[in-house]
Amino acid sequence: MIYLRAASPDDAAQIATIELDNYEHAYRGHGFDAWLDQQTIEKYVPWWRERLHALTPGVEMLVAMDGALTVLGFGRLGPARHGPADGAGEFQKVYVARKAHRLGVGRTLMGAMAARLHHLGYQQARVWVLTSNQPARRFYEQIGGELVDFTYDELLDDGTVLPHVGYGWRDLAELYKLVPS
Numbered sequence: 001m002i003y004l005r006a007a008s009p010d011d012a013a014q015i016a017t018i019e020l021d022n023y024e025h026a027y028r029g030h031g032f033d034a035w036l037d038q039q040t041i042e043k044y045v046p047w048w049r050e051r052l053h054a055l056t057p058g059v060e061m062l063v064a065m066d067g068a069l070t071v072l073g074f075g076r077l078g079p080a081r082h083g084p085a086d087g088a089g090e091f092q093k094v095y096v097a098r099k100a101h102r103l104g105v106g107r108t109l110m111g112a113m114a115a116r117l118h119h120l121g122y123q124q125a126r127v128w129v130l131t132s133n134q135p136a137r138r139f140y141e142q143i144g145g146e147l148v149d150f151t152y153d154e155l156l157d158d159g160t161v162l163p164h165v166g167y168g169w170r171d172l173a174e175l176y177k178l179v180p181s
């Protein structure tokens, strides 16, 4: 059974651990190793605690937990930050603890986030994914995401440019029906 709730500042350590561990395994060797070397748990825990204390208006964070209430994954949703100004929402982050990959946690988080975005008034939403992140692209395709016809280049603070592709869902109601929350 997977449980969901809004994230709290007390989740900062578990969220930071899941994010950094996934960075290491999903992104090393993808052209920004020097930037990855600079990302540390000492930096990420207070960063997340601060953000969870004061989320940007319109942005929400959810965590998925197992029966022991251990955090297995997290997702952040809000307004689209890149691409055309078409009123879409965005799945801004989706990370699942590696020990829980392929157990349906990501699918559950996406369904719950779709429901929240729909509740907030969005009809459609998209997600940006590093072009070379093939496993995540397969995941989004599997749950109905369609490749959008524009791209986005993320600029890291060390000047590295990371090309991203976008996947879109034109009807969020379909996504959360497909993925019960």
Ligand SMILES: CC(C)(COP(=O)(O)OP(=O)(O)OC[C@H]1O[C@@H](n2cnc3c(N)ncnc32)[C@H](O)[C@@H]1OP(=O)(O)O)[C@@H](O)C(=O)NCCC(=O)NCCS
Residues within 6 Å of the ligand: 022, 026, 094, 095, 096, 097, 100, 101, 102, 103, 104, 105, 106, 107, 108, 128, 129, 130, 133, 134, 135, 136, 138, 139, 140, 142, 143
């Ligand atoms: C991508 C991610 C969120 C998927 O979460 P998850 O809980 O493992 O995914 P689910 O178990 O819900 O998978 C649902 C379906 O998506 C597809 N899928 C998921 N991971 C996949 C992978 N690595 N390769 C191919 N297909 C995959 C499968 O069809 C899967 O169904 P199945 O396991 O019954 O075959 C997770 O792997 C993750 O956190 N990856 C690292 C961080 C990342 O890349 N995040 C996205 C940033 S944009």
